[in-house]
Amino acid sequence: MMADLDCIDLVELTTDYFEGRLSPDNAARLEAHLTECDGCTEFVRQMHVTQDALGRIDAEVVPAAGRERLLAAFRAWKAGS
Ligand SMILES: [Zn+2]
Numbered sequence: 440m441m442a443d444l445d446c447i448d449l450v451e452l453t454t455d456y457f458e459g460r461l462s463p464d465n466a467a468r469l470e471a472h473l474t475e476c477d478g479c480t481e482f483v484r485q486m487h488v489t490q491d492a493l494g495r496i497d498a499e500v501v502p503a504a505g506r507e508r509l510l511a512a513f514r515a516w517k518a519g520s
Pocket residue numbers: 445446449472476478479
C-alpha cells in the first residue's frame with residue numbers, strides 16, 4: 440500500500456501535476472488525496488483557474504514567497520482541524 444500524501448506534499452507536487460511531470464505513482468497518490476481532502480481540492484481548483492488564465496504554472500507564477508505563504512496557510516489549516 441502506498442503511503443498517504445500529506446497536504447504539504449500535495450502543494451509541492453501540484454505544479455508538476457498540472458504540467459504532466461509527476462510519476463504515475465505520485466499522480467495516483469495526489470488524486471487519491473484529493474478524494475479525501477476538501478482543502479486540497481479547493482487549492483488544486485484555484486491552481487487550475489490560475490493555469491487557465493495564464494496558460495501555465497511555473498516558478499514565476501508561483502514565486503517562492505507565494506509558495507511559503509501557501510505552505511504556511513496549509514500548516515495553519517491543518518493545525519486548526
Ligand atoms: Zn490535503
